[in-house]
Amino acid sequence: MQHPNFEAHHPLQPEGEQETGFDPLHNFNKNRSRGEKEWDDLFLNSNYLARIRQAGISGRLRSSRFRSVCWKLYLEVLPEDKSQWLNKTKELRAQYEKIKETHITNPRKAAGQQDLVVNNPLSQDVGSLWNKFFQDKELRGMIKQDVMRTFPEMRYFQDEDVRTKLTDILFCYARENEQLLYKQGMHELLAPIVFVLHCDHQAFQHASETAHPSEEMLSLLNPMFHEHDAYAMFSQLMETAEPWFSSFEREVRRGKDEMLTSMPFARPQDSGPSVAIVTKVNRIQDQLVKKHDVELHMHVNRLEIAPQIYGIRWVRLLFGREFPLQDLLVVWDALFADSITLDLVDYVFVAMLLYIRDALIASNFQTCLGLLMHYPPIGDIHTLLHKALFLRDPKNNPRPANYQFQQNLDYYKTRGADLVNNTRGKMAPLNINKVSSSLLSFGRKLIAPALEHHRLLKSESMPVHLSKGEFLSLPTFSLTQKVTATTAPACVMC
Amino acid sequence: MIMMWFCLCPLFQVLVIGDLGVGKTSIIKRYVHQTYSTNYRATIGVDFALKVLNWDSETVRLQLWDIAGQERFGNMTRVYYREAMGAFIVFDVTRPTTFEAITKWKEDLDSKLMLTNRESIATVLLANKCDQGREVLTNNGVKMDQFCKDNGFVGWFKTSAKENTNISEAANFLVKHIMATENDFLKSVVPDTISPKLNDSQPGTCSACYKS
Numbered sequence: 001m002q003h004p005n006f007e008a009h010h011p012l013q014p015e016g017e018q019e020t021g022f023d024p025l026h027n028f029n030k031n032r033s034r035g036e037k038e039w040d041d042l043f044l045n046s047n048y049l050a051r052i053r054q055a056g057i058s059g060r061l062r063s064s065r066f067r068s069v070c071w072k073l074y075l076e077v078l079p080e081d082k083s084q085w086l087n088k089t090k091e092l093r094a095q096y097e098k099i100k101e102t103h104i105t106n107p108r109k110a111a112g113q114q115d116l117v118v119n120n121p122l123s124q125d126v127g128s129l130w131n132k133f134f135q136d137k138e139l140r141g142m143i144k145q146d147v148m149r150t151f152p153e154m155r156y157f158q159d160e161d162v163r164t165k166l167t168d169i170l171f172c173y174a175r176e177n178e179q180l181l182y183k184q185g186m187h188e189l190l191a192p193i194v195f196v197l198h199c200d201h202q203a204f205q206h207a208s209e210t211a212h213p214s215e216e217m218l219s220l221l222n223p224m225f226h227e228h229d230a231y232a233m234f235s236q237l238m239e240t241a242e243p244w245f246s247s248f249e250r251e252v253r254r255g256k257d258e259m260l261t262s263m264p265f266a267r268p269q270d271s272g273p274s275v276a277i278v279t280k281v282n283r284i285q286d287q288l289v290k291k292h293d294v295e296l297h298m299h300v301n302r303l304e305i306a307p308q309i310y311g312i313r314w315v316r317l318l319f320g321r322e323f324p325l326q327d328l329l330v331v332w333d334a335l336f337a338d339s340i341t342l343d344l345v346d347y348v349f350v351a352m353l354l355y356i357r358d359a360l361i362a363s364n365f366q367t368c369l370g371l372l373m374h375y376p377p378i379g380d381i382h383t384l385l386h387k388a389l390f391l392r393d394p395k396n397n398p399r400p401a402n403y404q405f406q407q408n409l410d411y412y413k414t415r416g417a418d419l420v421n422n423t424r425g426k427m428a429p430l431n432i433n434k435v436s437s438s439l440l441s442f443g444r445k446l447i448a449p450a451l452e453h454h455r456l457l458k459s460e461s462m463p464v465h466l467s468k469g470e471f472l473s474l475p476t477f478s479l480t481q482k483v484t485a486t487t488a489p490a491c492v493m494c
Numbered sequence: 495m496i497m498m499w500f501c502l503c504p505l506f507q508v509l510v511i512g513d514l515g516v517g518k519t520s521i522i523k524r525y526v527h528q529t530y531s532t533n534y535r536a537t538i539g540v541d542f543a544l545k546v547l548n549w550d551s552e553t554v555r556l557q558l559w560d561i562a563g564q565e566r567f568g569n570m571t572r573v574y575y576r577e578a579m580g581a582f583i584v585f586d587v588t589r590p591t592t593f594e595a596i597t598k599w600k601e602d603l604d605s606k607l608m609l610t611n612r613e614s615i616a617t618v619l620l621a622n623k624c625d626q627g628r629e630v631l632t633n634n635g636v637k638m639d640q641f642c643k644d645n646g647f648v649g650w651f652k653t654s655a656k657e658n659t660n661i662s663e664a665a666n667f668l669v670k671h672i673m674a675t676e677n678d679f680l681k682s683v684v685p686d687t688i689s690p691k692l693n694d695s696q697p698g699t700c701s702a703c704y705k706s
Contacts, residue, residue: 138591145515145536152533184514184564185538247567275569306573312539321538366544366557373541 035065035207039217042066049073049080056337057389059330059382065207067333068200069220071193072229074336075236078220086219093228096172103136103175104168136171139182143170146187151325156195166190169231173238183245185316189237192320192329194230201226240342243276244316280346281311288350292391296357303365310372314349318342322352327381334385347388354391355384356405376405505555506672507577511599512584513592514563517622520655521584522558525665530656537562540574547669554669566595566602575607580616580672582664583647588626600645609675616671618664619650625657 042052042064052070061067072078077092078085120130147166151157157166169190174182204213204221213221274282285307290297300307313321319331331348338344353360356376360368378384386400510518519534519541526543541560546553559578565571583599585592596619604614619642642650648671651664 142514149533149535152535184536184562187536188538247570249569278570308570308573309540312570316538321535369542 035204035211035217036213038065039214042070043082053337056333057385059333059385061333062326062330065200065203067329068197068229068233070333071196071233071336072220074340075233076340077229077232077236082216085216089219089225089229092232093225096228096231099172099176099231100168103172136175139174140167140171143167143174143182143187146184150187150191154195154325156198157191162194162198165227165230166194169194169227169234172231173235176235177238177242179248180242180246183247185245185313186238188317188320189241190230190234192325192332193233193237194226195325196329197226197230197233198223236340237336240340241316241318244280245277247275249275277312277315278308281307281315281349284311284346284349288346288391289353292350293354293357296353296361299361300368303368305365305368305372309369311349313373314352315345318345319348319352322375323378323381327378330381331385334388344388344392347392348384350391351384351387354387355403359405378405504549504552504673504676505557506579506669507557507559508668508672509559509561509575509578509581509603510584511561511566511571511581511603512563512620513586513589513595513599516563516584516586516589516592517655518560518563518582518584521582521620521622521653521661522560524655524658525661526558528658530658539565539570545665547665549669549673556665556669566599571602572606575603578607578615579675580618580668582618582620582668584620584622584653586623587621587652588623597645600647604646611678613675614646616648616668616675617646618668618671619647620653620664621650622653622655624652624659625654 042048042055043066045051052073055061055064056070056074061070064070069078073080077088079088120128122130144163144167147163147170150163150166156162166187170182170186173186174180201221201223204217205223207213208218285297285300289300318328318335320328322328323331335342335344335348352375355378356371359371359376363371380403383400383403386397387403390397390400510522512518514536519537520530522543523534524530526545537560539562543558543560545556545558547556548554559574561571561574565574581603583596583603585596587593600617603617607615609615619638621638638650642648649667651660651667653660653664655661
């Protein structure tokens with residue numbers, strides 16, 4: 001399905017990574033059937049949907065020219081029945097046309113039909129078109145503010161036309177979904193969609209100059225309907241993502257067991273009504289992380305790292321800030337291909353935590369937050385996805401090789417923490433009991449002294465070490481100081 | 495909160511809140527990394543940064559929590575707010591609506607966070623983007639002072655992250671207030687506890703305070 005020599009000349013490939021002197025479209029133009037061949041490979045087979053799902057999950061769309069078509073299928077913007085593609089596409093585009101006309105109209109246009117008492121610029125009447133005009137202006141301003149700071153490092157998003165497209169789509173979506181309106185972060189769910197469509201349009205335009213594309217291709221990849229198609233895809237994505245943006249509060253139902261265990265040591269995130277996203281990230285941390293890595297779970301709980309501190313952004317943006325765009329699109333390929341319910345999100349979340357688990361466990365509150373909120377670069381995104389699939393269904397997915405973040409933590413120390421290497425050895429008389437060899441080998445600075453009248457701030461407390469000897473791959477620490485204390489009697493208070 | 499007072503090396507959690515696009519992230523980046531860019535992405539949820547300060551003879555660390563403008567809605571700020579010792583509430587002098595939102599932010603803060611002595615945490619008001627030359631709102635200093643008094647701010651500053659105006663001044667001012675609150679608290683509430691000897695000349699009172 002994947003053509004090896006496609007890799008080098010896709011528009012998604014950042015400039016500078018291409019071989020010098022290589023015409024990106026040379027092969028494509030010479031062999032005009034290549035685009036068509038890929039199309040056939042992807043969509044011609046009778047069982048094509050299952051096959052493109054597999055392609056998405058296993059990361060084989062990285063250089064596809066029809067990624068947007070695959071996404072449309074995953075997101076159910078296109079039906080499985082190919083004979084319906086053209087109709088459905090037409091229908092959705094007409095729908096957006098209508099939506100846009102309804103919401104982005106000048107109120108003065110229809111003003112003649114209204115009583116001037118109601119419809120004047122000073123009227124506070126909710127029915128007044130002027131009132132609507134001012135509300136719209138405010139909403140648009142809010143959206144525009146985030147659109148202006150969308151992928152600021154990419155030239156594509158600095159283009160005024162692109163920005164207007166993004167703003168119009170988000171505005172229409174907000175007006176169509178008055179309960180939710182616009183929430184920060186939606187713009188970064190929309191932007192990759194707009195970009196993927198654009199890339200496919202570009203590739204297709206170059207190719208169609210010499211080739212004879214099919215009617216479906218011509219219609220689906222028509223740049224005239226860029227905005228329409230992006231709206232349809234975004235709306236479908238939001239069907240699943242909507243609750244993660246909602247600030248609607250509801251009482252959380254708790255199981256009897258949860259009640260019993262959580263009450264005596266209730267954390268702030270446990271009490272009171274909760275919004276869906278908070279419930280979700282807490283479930284991930286308290287159930288999935290606990291299931292797959294008890295030690296990590298205990299560690300983050302002991303440091304009182306509420307998952308919403310880092311997890312809200314992870315989930316809302318579907319990891320958009322955690323990976324560079326090229327990798328992000330591969331992650332989205334898998335998330336969308338797997339299911340429109342985005343069920344895989346939770347497992348990618350856990351896989352990401354497990355990737356840095358050694359570093360987390362060796363770190364205090366500050367460094368942990370640094371790692372979680374400025375997630376380290378990941379070498380191989382595919383391994384991460386395999387891990388996520390394996391975590392969800394170990395029977396049907398091969399166990400991926402143990403893959404751990406290995407860099408030293410200096411970066412995170414300077415950004416978020418300066419504690420790890422500060423010795424606490426000189427502090428007060430400590431209850432030093434035994435030597436933990438792995439602690440020494442880590443160079444961790446230990447010591448939660450069990451001082452009777454002292455309680456350390458949670459941010460200052462040191463990691464507990466549970467299962468000695470389980471650490472095979474260790475994060476490399478820069479040992480700038482000698483470890484003077486030799487054990488970490490875990491302070492129960494901390 | 496109490497455990498904070500026993501820590502020998504001061505680490506203060508400071509919140510930076512205010513409506514979206516008022517320049518919270520820019521202020522933090524200016525303060526912590528001495529840089530300014532127009533290219534910051536919108537903060538989603540929360541972000542944080544650490545600033546190490548030399549305060550008299552000791553080191554003070556500020557953990558700055560950069561909270562997304564839209565997070566005021568909903569229950570989520572509660573988690574970010576706890577353990578905070580001080581706050582900046584920021585508005586954009588060019589946009590009156592962001593000024594109107596200040597009181598809402600302050601109410602949100604006060605309703606979710608109280609010191610054990612029932613006082614609210616030290617909060618400084620920042621009138622940001624004062625380089626834009628449209629600071630109609632803050633031209634009347636007396637009015638602003640009164641506004642701060644009425645609304646429980648310990649003070650206010652005209653700031654510009656772009657031109658590096660008053661950022662560290664405002665931070666120092668806040669730290670001073672946090673320290674003062676802390677000392678009051680130590681004296682009044684827990685007189686029988688060992689208090690940190692902040693000006694102790696003996697080195698290594700708390701070795702963790704000194705970066706080595």
